Amino acid sequence: MAVWRVKFTKTKRDKLAQVLWILNWFSVLTGAILFSLGIFLKVELNKQEEMMADRDIHYVPNMLIAVGLIACAINFLGGKICYDCVDTNKFLRWKLIMLPYIIFTFFFTFCVLVGALMCYTMRGELEESLNLGLTQAMKFYKDTDTPGRCFLKRTVDILQIEFQCCGNNGYKDWFQIQWISNRYLDMTHKDVADRLRSNVEGKYLMDGVPFSCCNIDSPRPCIQQQITNNSAHFNYEHQTEELNLRMKGCRQALLDYFTHIMQSIGLTVLIIWLFELSVLTGVRFLQTSLENVLKQGDPDSESDGWLLENSFMETARTNLNIIKSLGKSNQIDDGNNGDPNINVPSTSIANYGPDNVPPKEAPEAS
Amino acid sequence: MVVMKMKFPFQKRVQLAKGLWLLSLSATVAGALTFSLGCILKTELLRRAEVMDNSNIHVVPNTLMIVGLASLGINYFASKICQDALDAGQFPRWKNFLKPYFAISSFFTVLMLLAVIMSFAMTGSLEFSLKVGLRNGIRFYKDTDTPGRCFQKQNIDYLQMAFECCGNNDFRDWFEVQWISNRYLDFNSKEVKDRIKSNVDGRYLVDGVPFSCCNPTSPRPCIQYQLTNNTAHYNYDYQTEELNIYLRGCREALVNYYMGLMNTIGTAVLSVFLLQGSVLVSLRFLQTSMEAVAGQENTEIETEGYLLEKGVKETVMEFVDPLMKFLLFTNKVEEAGAILV
Numbered sequence: 001m002a003v004w005r006v007k008f009t010k011t012k013r014d015k016l017a018q019v020l021w022i023l024n025w026f027s028v029l030t031g032a033i034l035f036s037l038g039i040f041l042k043v044e045l046n047k048q049e050e051m052m053a054d055r056d057i058h059y060v061p062n063m064l065i066a067v068g069l070i071a072c073a074i075n076f077l078g079g080k081i082c083y084d085c086v087d088t089n090k091f092l093r094w095k096l097i098m099l100p101y102i103i104f105t106f107f108f109t110f111c112v113l114v115g116a117l118m119c120y121t122m123r124g125e126l127e128e129s130l131n132l133g134l135t136q137a138m139k140f141y142k143d144t145d146t147p148g149r150c151f152l153k154r155t156v157d158i159l160q161i162e163f164q165c166c167g168n169n170g171y172k173d174w175f176q177i178q179w180i181s182n183r184y185l186d187m188t189h190k191d192v193a194d195r196l197r198s199n200v201e202g203k204y205l206m207d208g209v210p211f212s213c214c215n216i217d218s219p220r221p222c223i224q225q226q227i228t229n230n231s232a233h234f235n236y237e238h239q240t241e242e243l244n245l246r247m248k249g250c251r252q253a254l255l256d257y258f259t260h261i262m263q264s265i266g267l268t269v270l271i272i273w274l275f276e277l278s279v280l281t282g283v284r285f286l287q288t289s290l291e292n293v294l295k296q297g298d299p300d301s302e303s304d305g306w307l308l309e310n311s312f313m314e315t316a317r318t319n320l321n322i323i324k325s326l327g328k329s330n331q332i333d334d335g336n337n338g339d340p341n342i343n344v345p346s347t348s349i350a351n352y353g354p355d356n357v358p359p360k361e362a363p364e365a366s
Numbered sequence: 367m368v369v370m371k372m373k374f375p376f377q378k379r380v381q382l383a384k385g386l387w388l389l390s391l392s393a394t395v396a397g398a399l400t401f402s403l404g405c406i407l408k409t410e411l412l413r414r415a416e417v418m419d420n421s422n423i424h425v426v427p428n429t430l431m432i433v434g435l436a437s438l439g440i441n442y443f444a445s446k447i448c449q450d451a452l453d454a455g456q457f458p459r460w461k462n463f464l465k466p467y468f469a470i471s472s473f474f475t476v477l478m479l480l481a482v483i484m485s486f487a488m489t490g491s492l493e494f495s496l497k498v499g500l501r502n503g504i505r506f507y508k509d510t511d512t513p514g515r516c517f518q519k520q521n522i523d524y525l526q527m528a529f530e531c532c533g534n535n536d537f538r539d540w541f542e543v544q545w546i547s548n549r550y551l552d553f554n555s556k557e558v559k560d561r562i563k564s565n566v567d568g569r570y571l572v573d574g575v576p577f578s579c580c581n582p583t584s585p586r587p588c589i590q591y592q593l594t595n596n597t598a599h600y601n602y603d604y605q606t607e608e609l610n611i612y613l614r615g616c617r618e619a620l621v622n623y624y625m626g627l628m629n630t631i632g633t634a635v636l637s638v639f640l641l642q643g644s645v646l647v648s649l650r651f652l653q654t655s656m657e658a659v660a661g662q663e664n665t666e667i668e669t670e671g672y673l674l675e676k677g678v679k680e681t682v683m684e685f686v687d688p689l690m691k692f693l694l695f696t697n698k699v700e701e702a703g704a705i706l707v
Binding site: 144145150153154157158161179180181183184185186189210211212214216217219220221222224233234235236 | 510511516519520523524527545546547549550551552555576577578580582583584585586587588590599600601
């Protein structure tokens, strides 16, 4: 009992082949789209690589790039096959390749699905990576004279301005690190000396933030220093003041940005996966109907096309047996002491043609 | 006296018609390109409309858009005409159409050239407009509670950060303006009272700049206030300090930006102009050579094509005379009417 049997007339077969040809070329385009989405994601991740600690997140764009390239190749081949399928003679040269092609493409679509799902699961690792990366970057903000870290200040400032955020979780993160380099602190000054002495590790901590945390939507000039001291500024209450500094943390801002990108990419890849699957189904129908036509002998006749010749269970069982026997082909058959040439008489009743008369034994040559 | 007479055998006419068809196709694409370049320029100018005092500069993108649309129409007809040109039976139906067509096409092509010249020549007007606009923007920076000016602060801050500039000519413009609103000044404080008293107009002026002037590439945390006071900050010399705040003025930054944009667009439109001009010249040659064929039995004879039948001056007079007669006639009617009354 075949799975999803459909009758195909000659015109229907030709039309199917032509439609599949166009769809395969369209799929090459979607493969190129997949490839470019992978490249785009890789570029975006690289732009913020200074804010990310060493975590293995590049496997997602790499997977998308690889899948995109393979999809282009597969669908290009599929297009060629479908183009030739209109003519039964040309089909003969693809006949042997088609079934392995369909099986390979079927397993490949699983890779596409995995790629789509990975886009959604990347979030957790990304958050980890950003947390560690931002903490490091803020710690080395003041080290503009250390080779290898000179531009970290600039990167963090531009990040906070561009993504409209401040600090890791919020602006209070800046209160806990020394972000003003000792080069610009007057150590002889009483205030500075007091502050350094009052800190356990000798760090110059203050309740101030860098200028890049300032919010341009604020109606008043930015208050960067003595943020928690209400009496230091006229008409200022730090608990209710929301517009002075950016309230969002940079980890949250970057995470939102990347999650948005990856959700869009994930959705696109899912749609491409469904499209590939439907094209594959069409190619399977085309293959089975053309094979049946060849079996019947008349290239213009009607034929059946199906997804699977037998039901799911039987096909699964047959395939498992094939895989098992592939494993067994190396083993020696233990009956007859391993000699395959001994004739073992069959136990079933022999059928000697229409009148069922056993043949006379040939007379021995004298 | 004929301008640019050329001989056209039948094969050459056929080649001319085919070449013209391809040329008009590419000129159509170029016309669409001109229109989109005009749109891009207009969008960019509108984005910074708050710091521009007048909109005189908008004549450049407006002209480009008009010319782009017109050239689409011109080239559409050009391609239709050259398709009919090879068929001697179809060509005569275009006869009455061609004279006004050439007049209008030449007008729009000259307009395209004018747009290019204007895009290079209007630097002065743009600079003046920006000067006044930025001065007002800086003056009204503190008025975030006045309706109509609430967003000046936001716009100026964003502008200074995006274009990496400070003030109008440079950062000292901020020293001459009170950019901190009275709402945030403590009038009981001695320091504030002193400063206001020492100023003739009673303004609170400081030698400080807003945070948006700060340069992120500076190795030290940004120094915004008491910029001219070296002793107020450790290890600081205001004359030699270059990285602390942006030294460039916003007027210069914006003029450079828009001039760069308009130069690129001007160059592209100049090449479109040359393409369009060549389309019109080829069409004129095709028209004049085909007109000589009309009425002949053998359509494959050699004919002559020219640009202008008479000299340049006479052709111009030919076009201008009916226009002048029309204007003078209406004038005479008005005069007669006035006399009668």
